[in-house]
Amino acid sequence: MPRMLDLIRNSEVPSHLMQSAARGSLSLPPGETIEILVYLALHHKLFGPQARLTLAGWDEKASLAAAADPTTSVEVLGYFVSRENLRPSLLPALAENPSVSEESLDQLAVAGSRSIVETLIASARVMSSPRLLQALQANADLNPRERAEIEKKLAALGVSSAAEPTEAAATDEAIENTVTRYLQENAAELAADPDKPFHDIGMTRGMTGEDASGEAGEIVPNAPADAASASADEAGKPAAAATAKSAAAPGRPAASAVTAAAHARKQPHPVHEERRDSTLQKIAKLDIKGRIALAVRGDKEARSILIRDGTKLVALAVLESPKVTDGEVENFAQQKNVLDSVLRAIPMKRRFFKNYNVIRNLAFNPRSPIDLSLGLVKHLLTHDLKNLVENKEVPETIRKTAMRLYRQKMELKAGKSGH
Numbered sequence: 001m002p003r004m005l006d007l008i009r010n011s012e013v014p015s016h017l018m019q020s021a022a023r024g025s026l027s028l029p030p031g032e033t034i035e036i037l038v039y040l041a042l043h044h045k046l047f048g049p050q051a052r053l054t055l056a057g058w059d060e061k062a063s064l065a066a067a068a069d070p071t072t073s074v075e076v077l078g079y080f081v082s083r084e085n086l087r088p089s090l091l092p093a094l095a096e097n098p099s100v101s102e103e104s105l106d107q108l109a110v111a112g113s114r115s116i117v118e119t120l121i122a123s124a125r126v127m128s129s130p131r132l133l134q135a136l137q138a139n140a141d142l143n144p145r146e147r148a149e150i151e152k153k154l155a156a157l158g159v160s161s162a163a164e165p166t167e168a169a170a171t172d173e174a175i176e177n178t179v180t181r182y183l184q185e186n187a188a189e190l191a192a193d194p195d196k197p198f199h200d201i202g203m204t205r206g207m208t209g210e211d212a213s214g215e216a217g218e219i220v221p222n223a224p225a226d227a228a229s230a231s232a233d234e235a236g237k238p239a240a241a242a243t244a245k246s247a248a249a250p251g252r253p254a255a256s257a258v259t260a261a262a263h264a265r266k267q268p269h270p271v272h273e274e275r276r277d278s279t280l281q282k283i284a285k286l287d288i289k290g291r292i293a294l295a296v297r298g299d300k301e302a303r304s305i306l307i308r309d310g311t312k313l314v315a316l317a318v319l320e321s322p323k324v325t326d327g328e329v330e331n332f333a334q335q336k337n338v339l340d341s342v343l344r345a346i347p348m349k350r351r352f353f354k355n356y357n358v359i360r361n362l363a364f365n366p367r368s369p370i371d372l373s374l375g376l377v378k379h380l381l382t383h384d385l386k387n388l389v390e391n392k393e394v395p396e397t398i399r400k401t402a403m404r405l406y407r408q409k410m411e412l413k414a415g416k417s418g419h
Helices: 004-009 015-022 030-043 048-056 060-068 074-081 088-096 102-111 114-121 130-137 144-156 172-185 187-192 227-247 254-265 271-284 288-297 300-306 312-320 326-333 340-348 356-364 370-377 382-389 396-418
Strands: none
Touching (some): 004 015, 030 074, 074 088, 074 102, 088 102, 088 114, 102 356, 340 356, 382 396
């Protein structure tokens, strides 16, 4: 008797059973049901959306068993490990499953989030694979301790590790020459609007000082660094006074008034937020020329903020900095909160265009202009073309081009192996 999946592939199943299959409600073993759901999710236009919803909420125990089983179909494992469908709880099992190819894990290693990096570093398989270790090296979320550990592992495996250029490698003279040249080349455009304030296109309304400026994403220039804390103190005084007055009423102990007033005045601020606010306040006080100079001379934190500046000349100045590293640019290439002009400028520089991770991140970035992505797709390796075909975030034109190139490369590979 044919398997239900084979019947579905051959369009031999009535519509009402297809609906049940997409909901995962057929009386079948969990492994077979997952295989059917993945097939529908990837290949069926009508029932695919429902199948994807079902998979997203599928029983974690059954999903984990499929992710850890080497006999699970390649298509199912590929679906689970893809960036757009990945469930973090399944990643440890997927990373250790020998049927999950290194090609599938490669993209996660390069562009995965901090939690993904931590999971991969904890994997014995990943830490013994030169390819995946080198891919992890390109991840912008890797911390110095982890980077050093990976370099040590690569050395033990006899694989050379290309050290990322450090900020100290840039001389003061080179930095100052870059600032001067950039300002001179763009003098006319700078003269048109020299006082345009900093506008972070990547920040939400709640993070950008909207109350002060009245405009989302904009920070008022020359705002005092302690403005926020001063406002908080002023706002807290009436509340504290009211609390004290209420507490001093007959029948209430005076100690409670002191406690309440102290609680009202207490304003904890995380250290990392203070550092971020300090850098943002510094940037907010600068005009365009000042921000350009900081983009070239500043540290990694300043560059990570200024690359999102809504003023094109400031954002592009970050890429001119002799201090910017390949790892930073790889991260810029995958960001969705930068100007189109930044994404276009990255591959225009030979140093960045020679970096495969940069090209791959740009091609996978749904924010990249279509014409830019179309020109970069042809440079992708076969496994990345396959992953791009399955990436629902990028435009359909890009996926179709990737599919065509993938088929061409696979046919060429089959032709070579046949001789």
